[in-house]
Amino acid sequence: MNKDILSINIAGVEFRNPVMTASGTFGSGMEYSEYIDLNALGAVVTKGVADVPWEGNAVPRVAETPSGMLNAIGLQNPGIDTFIERDIPFLKQFDTKIIVNVCGHTEEEYLRVVERLKDQPVDMLEINISCPNVREGGISFGQDPHGVESITRKIKETASQPVIMKLSPNVTDITEIARAAEAGGADALSLINTITGMKIDVRTRRFLLANRTGGLSGPAIHPVAVRMVWQCAQAVRIPIIGMGGVQSAEDALELMLAGASAVAVGTALFADPAVPLKIVKGMEAYAEEQGLVNISEITGAVKER
Amino acid sequence: MNKDILSINIAGVEFRNPVMTASGTFGSGMEYSEYIDLNALGAVVTKGVADVPWEGNAVPRVAETPSGMLNAIGLQNPGIDTFIERDIPFLKQFDTKIIVNVCGHTEEEYLRVVERLKDQPVDMLEINISCPNVREGGISFGQDPHGVESITRKIKETASQPVIMKLSPNVTDITEIARAAEAGGADALSLINTITGMKIDVRTRRFLLANRTGGLSGPAIHPVAVRMVWQCAQAVRIPIIGMGGVQSAEDALELMLAGASAVAVGTALFADPAVPLKIVKGMEAYAEEQGLVNISEITGAVKER
Amino acid sequence: MKDKKRRLTAAVVEQKEIASGIFDLCLHVPEAAAEAHPGQFADLFCRDGSRLLPRPISIAGIDREKGTLRLVYRISGAGTAAFSGLHSGEAIDLIGPLGNGYPLDEARGRKVWLIGGGIGIPPLLETAKELSQSGVCSKITSVLGYRDKNLFLADEFEAFGEVLPATEDGSAGTKGTVLDVLKRCIPDQDSILFACGPTPMLRALQTFAAEQDLSCWLSLEERMACGIGACLACVCRTSETDDHSKVKNARVCKDGPVFRAEDVVL
Amino acid sequence: MKDKKRRLTAAVVEQKEIASGIFDLCLHVPEAAAEAHPGQFADLFCRDGSRLLPRPISIAGIDREKGTLRLVYRISGAGTAAFSGLHSGEAIDLIGPLGNGYPLDEARGRKVWLIGGGIGIPPLLETAKELSQSGVCSKITSVLGYRDKNLFLADEFEAFGEVLPATEDGSAGTKGTVLDVLKRCIPDQDSILFACGPTPMLRALQTFAAEQDLSCWLSLEERMACGIGACLACVCRTSETDDHSKVKNARVCKDGPVFRAEDVVL
Numbered sequence A, B: 001m002n003k004d005i006l007s008i009n010i011a012g013v014e015f016r017n018p019v020m021t022a023s024g025t026f027g028s029g030m031e032y033s034e035y036i037d038l039n040a041l042g043a044v045v046t047k048g049v050a051d052v053p054w055e056g057n058a059v060p061r062v063a064e065t066p067s068g069m070l071n072a073i074g075l076q077n078p079g080i081d082t083f084i085e086r087d088i089p090f091l092k093q094f095d096t097k098i099i100v101n102v103c104g105h106t107e108e109e110y111l112r113v114v115e116r117l118k119d120q121p122v123d124m125l126e127i128n129i130s131c132p133n134v135r136e137g138g139i140s141f142g143q144d145p146h147g148v149e150s151i152t153r154k155i156k157e158t159a160s161q162p163v164i165m166k167l168s169p170n171v172t173d174i175t176e177i178a179r180a181a182e183a184g185g186a187d188a189l190s191l192i193n194t195i196t197g198m199k200i201d202v203r204t205r206r207f208l209l210a211n212r213t214g215g216l217s218g219p220a221i222h223p224v225a226v227r228m229v230w231q232c233a234q235a236v237r238i239p240i241i242g243m244g245g246v247q248s249a250e251d252a253l254e255l256m257l258a259g260a261s262a263v264a265v266g267t268a269l270f271a272d273p274a275v276p277l278k279i280v281k282g283m284e285a286y287a288e289e290q291g292l293v294n295i296s297e298i299t300g301a302v303k304e305r
Numbered sequence C, D: 001m002k003d004k005k006r007r008l009t010a011a012v013v014e015q016k017e018i019a020s021g022i023f024d025l026c027l028h029v030p031e032a033a034a035e036a037h038p039g040q041f042a043d044l045f046c047r048d049g050s051r052l053l054p055r056p057i058s059i060a061g062i063d064r065e066k067g068t069l070r071l072v073y074r075i076s077g078a079g080t081a082a083f084s085g086l087h088s089g090e091a092i093d094l095i096g097p098l099g100n101g102y103p104l105d106e107a108r109g110r111k112v113w114l115i116g117g118g119i120g121i122p123p124l125l126e127t128a129k130e131l132s133q134s135g136v137c138s139k140i141t142s143v144l145g146y147r148d149k150n151l152f153l154a155d156e157f158e159a160f161g162e163v164l165p166a167t168e169d170g171s172a173g174t175k176g177t178v179l180d181v182l183k184r185c186i187p188d189q190d191s192i193l194f195a196c197g198p199t200p201m202l203r204a205l206q207t208f209a210a211e212q213d214l215s216c217w218l219s220l221e222e223r224m225a226c227g228i229g230a231c232l233a234c235v236c237r238t239s240e241t242d243d244h245s246k247v248k249n250a251r252v253c254k255d256g257p258v259f260r261a262e263d264v265v266l
């Protein structure tokens, strides 16, 4: 087999394969490294990190829903200092790319993290402007095209690594946001983050999550992810990392046919930690079966019926 | 048991119970009347009807997704003339309320249908300003607050029955749209319509639906429906009919606790035509168990943890 | 008042693989068997709650006395794969029988040609049996198209008349399709054709029947949701505006799956 | 290199209902049994694809020779209801063992009090067994709280020492809770308490242990997703900033489920 059949390039960064972990579902890889060989991943995308430690929301933070789950972790993280001291050195032991997901309440907070990461050996930054579980900032950035363009521009001015803007699906027109990120200079887009949802316990009449609302992820949202990736692929020229409900090679390939250059796996890890590697294998088989020289040939290659 | 424990009132209309059928999943009830007693339903909400017959989209029109489905029927309907001649007389044989779902490409088309229904024995109108599968009009009305307010006002001026505006979930802020409908004079809101999604066949590399995109419905979207009903219940004073993924009494009760006065069942019918009646029974049991005098006591009664 | 129809629970009597990936399933479900006609279908539900929609499978055999239905299907996805794991005594839910079925009365006094392609063959078996038992037609010829020499069910058709197989790879019968068989032995004007198979086959047959001016009925397939005519998912184009839709769209699940060849646009 | 951990497929050896709605499940899963310690848990997957998240169930018994784990659980929703339908020979997937387990070494030379409430009782059984077998502690007393006189598993605890039951309805043992038992026969300073049960019980016990200045370990419960420490779903408040989170949040699945009573805020 052609060793490079799955290798891809996004914004100048070479990835062994297009399969990444979705931010927040994989920590910084320590725990899952007991279950899978991190060297086999295209990239590890880390849990969102802020300038200082964040406590996150009260528990319960998760609830199960049909073919999905709600989470309202609230971006608990140990802060950039610990991240640089502990998580980056851990990840550097492996031969995989490192994408650091960045969060903040305000532009300044984002910029402080990006500044701190400037001379760090990480490959890309993924800017989470779309977390629905943070009340102060987060969602407002991600839902307003002007805000998106402005923060993207500022981050690009500061960052030394290529910048991926991670978009919220909770918008009327995702292409408007995608174009704003592109206009601000984003090197790539990640989509989709979670869709805001809610669950209520009818016996106790209480919200199941302490935060009331949470982000819906998992197979349930996959069709929405495919649609949004496809819409954005028509609207922008920068590469797209697709995510949302990927649990099989087929799901990953669907996102690629819709226009993604790579995919990330999140919730499906909780059902089977080996899923990313199974997807890599499935992609290899597909690429050979379809006679591809390289998997990137299928990016955006969906045809009319 | 208290016979009226489930009876509710929306905009002056008395319903036997809060369980309705979701527009487009039940036709005008003829086919399902072989499976369930229409007299046992709170209301039949009919398939969207336009001023003239509509052909709808090419096939395939449906695709299955995890805990859900996509549809792009494209509002095929026989037109208001046939509807008045055939469907209304059929429904009048039963002792249930009739809610007619109205669709159109332009304001004029909606108004023509509403005008024709003026002297018809139907109980309420549900205006579908949110169908994502019609390219000309539909979605644009439903996503723009000014458009929503304006069309609501015009319909209210024409209609002789109370008017329910049915909202699209494909928006950044559903409360803005809900408030616009209220400002335009809507008597009630229905939500949610389907979330736009897409599915691709990775072997053939083709869109699974002829229309490319379709509307996601079923249990997968239930958490989004609960969230949006809850948000709108905080934002407006008019009653809400909740729908989206209801397949059990618990799901229905969740929507009511979030703020719905009634609920509609759609996709779950395809898995079991008897679901609406099972929900009615489950609601009765819940109401007794929780010592309610009337089920409407739980509307909006969700509590903090 | 007549009892309402409902989602039924059937018991698996037995199941065997009769060709690679093709399963022959016998279900005990007396309420459905009592009502069933050849050419109708049943809508089978998956046990996995993430797969909501029923799978339409044609009825390949009816035993009203034993209260059983026979279904023959090919694994073509997650749902049918799950069905193939069912063992005797296990339960599976369904609604049905659904659709119209073949108009057996139209065969009165005629020579019946049953034209089946691949997984379209099974529903013709019960059609053959009922035509034969009722003695309504003068002769039955079965033209059956297969991929290769695994001529599943062909032996059972032999009980009812001549069987003319065609195989894609030429390993048995005529090399080619059912059309190649028909073009060799063209049915006369006294004939009526009942067909089921992939759309390209049906399209070719439609043209053939028009050219030869033969009475021909086709069983169509389309993606479905409700299965009972309510949701308008499964329409096919018709030549004339039909009375239900007021546009040229008939419902495969309710108005079909069997249509007069000249009435539909494939 | 050590083999990676993975989602395992266990075979059901047997299952029985030992009290109303409470099931005793024996699984053959040697890889997990080999590694397991009392107080750890396994994360069980549902067969229904619409339910993605695993269900954490404590390990109630370990037979490393036979390669089996024993789990005792109460039906409390769709997942556990489905598990209760499993028969011998059927398969169920899981990951585990997970979490830390009780620190048996801390019991060295001490009098151990096992305090269990309801469905928190099962994990203490293997704890009793291993403490007893290793001979590390000087005495074992089990204080077990039940709803009513169905004292499931209590007889098995008797093999390892005195059993002091409490029942809510007073139908057996002390009427009331485990706290009522403890307040009657207060453990001395030589004692160590290992507890598992509902949060109100743990909270009361935490206060009691603080008042009496007793060494006490609590097994906590929280909603989980990953089960292995990656997603930060299952945190509990801690008294001090912990080293992993840099905030006062420890992970129940990874840093727990067993915590020193004074370290957590309930």
Ligand SMILES: Cc1cc2nc3c(=O)[nH]c(=O)nc-3n(C[C@H](O)[C@H](O)[C@H](O)COP(=O)(O)OP(=O)(O)OC[C@H]3O[C@@H](n4cnc5c(N)ncnc54)[C@H](O)[C@@H]3O)c2cc1C
Residues within 6 Å of the ligand: B063, B064, C041, C053, C054, C055, C056, C057, C058, C059, C072, C073, C074, C075, C076, C077, C078, C079, C080, C081, C119, C122, C123, C220, C221, C222, C223, C224, C257
């Ligand atoms: C009237 C009718 C009769 C049929 N009779 C038979 C039969 O006797 N034997 C047999 O093997 N097959 C038959 N089919 C095709 C059969 O319905 C599909 O193979 C089956 O639904 C595939 O389900 P799956 O879960 O394995 O595939 P998946 O691809 O996982 O199914 C996903 C969804 O697509 C639908 N779908 C997929 N393929 C088809 C198809 N070809 N036609 C309609 N829906 C489809 C499924 O029902 C399901 O809703 C019939 C179809 C129709 C419409």
Ligand SMILES: Cc1cc2nc3c(=O)[nH]c(=O)nc-3n(C[C@H](O)[C@H](O)[C@H](O)COP(=O)(O)OP(=O)(O)OC[C@H]3O[C@@H](n4cnc5c(N)ncnc54)[C@H](O)[C@@H]3O)c2cc1C
Residues within 6 Å of the ligand: A063, A064, D041, D053, D054, D055, D056, D057, D058, D059, D072, D073, D074, D075, D076, D077, D078, D079, D080, D081, D119, D122, D123, D220, D221, D222, D223, D224, D257
């Ligand atoms: C460390 C740990 C050990 C446990 N040990 C046992 C045991 O030995 N025996 C036993 O009967 N129960 C135990 N539980 C509780 C058990 O996990 C739940 O009863 C079970 O998950 C319910 O699943 P369900 O599908 O029946 O309920 P559902 O309500 O349908 O579950 C929906 C979701 O909520 C989660 N959930 C529901 N209740 C709980 C709960 N109490 N704690 C954590 N998650 C929950 C489920 O895991 C699932 O993700 C333990 C919980 C934890 C955290």
Ligand SMILES: Cc1cc2nc3c(=O)[nH]c(=O)nc-3n(C[C@H](O)[C@H](O)[C@H](O)COP(=O)(O)O)c2cc1C
Residues within 6 Å of the ligand: A022, A023, A024, A025, A047, A048, A071, A073, A075, A101, A128, A131, A166, A192, A193, A194, A216, A217, A218, A219, A221, A243, A244, A245, A246, A264, A265, A266, A267, A268, D225, D231
């Ligand atoms: C538990 C959990 C935590 C998450 N945390 C983050 C985060 O810190 N930053 C972020 O950008 N996205 C976060 N996400 C969103 C995921 O990265 C991903 O966009 C989303 O879950 C959809 O993918 P999936 O369906 O494969 O999980 C989180 C998702 C989950 C389920």
Ligand SMILES: Cc1cc2nc3c(=O)[nH]c(=O)nc-3n(C[C@H](O)[C@H](O)[C@H](O)COP(=O)(O)O)c2cc1C
Residues within 6 Å of the ligand: B022, B023, B024, B025, B047, B048, B071, B073, B075, B101, B128, B131, B166, B192, B193, B194, B216, B217, B218, B219, B221, B243, B244, B245, B246, B264, B265, B266, B267, B268, C225, C231
């Ligand atoms: C096949 C199908 C057809 C639909 N047609 C209409 C329609 O004509 N008008 C409308 O307002 N909504 C229509 N809907 C949306 C439903 O009424 C409902 O809002 C949505 O499906 C969510 O509910 P559910 O998850 O219970 O199906 C349709 C939905 C489906 C699945």
Ligand code: FES
Residues within 6 Å of the ligand: C223, C224, C225, C226, C227, C228, C229, C230, C231, C232, C233, C234, C235, C251, C252, C253, C254
């Ligand atoms: S499947 Fe609903 S009309 Fe045919």
Ligand code: FES
Residues within 6 Å of the ligand: D223, D224, D225, D226, D227, D228, D229, D230, D231, D232, D233, D234, D235, D251, D252, D253, D254
């Ligand atoms: S469940 Fe993920 S950290 Fe505990």
